[in-house]
Amino acid sequence: MEALSTRLRKLADAAAARNVRLMVDAEHTYFQPAIDHAVLELQRVYNKEKPVVFNTYQAYLKDCRSKLEHDIGRSQMHGFKLGAKLVRGAYLYLERERAASLGISSPILPSLEATHRSYDQLVGLLLEECKEHGAELMVASHNQN
Numbered sequence: 001m002e003a004l005s006t007r008l009r010k011l012a013d014a015a016a017a018r019n020v021r022l023m024v025d026a027e028h029t030y031f032q033p034a035i036d037h038a039v040l041e042l043q044r045v046y047n048k049e050k051p052v053v054f055n056t057y058q059a060y061l062k063d064c065r066s067k068l069e070h071d072i073g074r075s076q077m078h079g080f081k082l083g084a085k086l087v088r089g090a091y092l093y094l095e096r097e098r099a100a101s102l103g104i105s106s107p108i109l110p111s112l113e114a115t116h117r118s119y120d121q122l123v124g125l126l127l128e129e130c131k132e133h134g135a136e137l138m139v140a141s142h143n144q145n
Contacts, residue, residue: 005038012046012053022046023085023138026056029095029107040071043080051083051136059119060089060109068122072129082135084126088119088143116143 008024015022024039026032039055046052057068068084075082092108099106109115119141129135 001034005041008038008042012042016046016052021052021054021083023054024056026058026087028091040074043083044078047080047083051081054083054085054138056085056087057122058087058089059122060092060115061107062109063107064118065122068125076133082129084135085138085140086119086122086126087140088115
């Protein structure tokens with residue numbers, strides 16, 4: 001975790017110095033909490049004036065909305081601008097297989113239609129956060145609509 005944080009700080013320093021954005025990609029659900037923690041710490045430092053560091057949110061996860069709402073609340077409480085990259089998700093089969101092998105509920109929404117609804121609703125939530133609190137959003141989608 002220390003090595004991850006050190007490397008991400010170097011990247012965030014370089015992004016801030018060059019006035020570009022650093023987008024930290026999402027991973028499998030069992031890695032994601034560590035990534036989320038590291039990104040939150042960077043956002044508290046680098047996102048005071050404008051979003052420099054972005055976290056990636058996977059709309060196909062059942063808990064994506066609550067996670068995003070929680071992060072929006074933290075950004076407002078701690079006085080930094082949220083940077084969010086919204087994706088549909090990339091580890092569908094792996095996540096379902098892992099959950100089945102562990103005998104736990106899948107973290108993935110039950111259908112493609114549910115994922116589309118989640119994605120669209122989260123775009124709306126994030127656009128409102130951009131308007132009201134200066135967040136920035138990268139809409140990362142292969143879906144033309």
